[in-house]
Amino acid sequence: MEFAQIAAHVTDFLQNHLLISTAALVVVVYLFYRSPKESFKILVIVAILVIAGYFLLLLGSSTETGLSDEKEMINKSKKSLDE
Numbered sequence: 001m002e003f004a005q006i007a008a009h010v011t012d013f014l015q016n017h018l019l020i021s022t023a024a025l026v027v028v029v030y031l032f033y034r035s036p037k038e039s040f041k042i043l044v045i046v047a048i049l050v051i052a053g054y055f056l057l058l059l060g061s062s063t064e065t066g067l068s069d070e071k072e073m074i075n076k077s078k079k080s081l082d083e
Helices: 003-016 018-034 036-082
Strands: none
């Protein structure tokens, strides 16, 4: 999954669920108003987790391609042994 697809999904969610998006924005603004230092720490931690999750998705998609190629090679080897 590419970054543009993820951004499109997030944008689509925000546009289709306006009430949830507005409520989340109000909560975030309130938390930053109440304790900006703690909120900034949480924001940095969430950003790091999102980046790590994105890299894990990239890693997962690359291994999926390798596994499908490996299965194809195994099937070709079995067919050549049968002949």
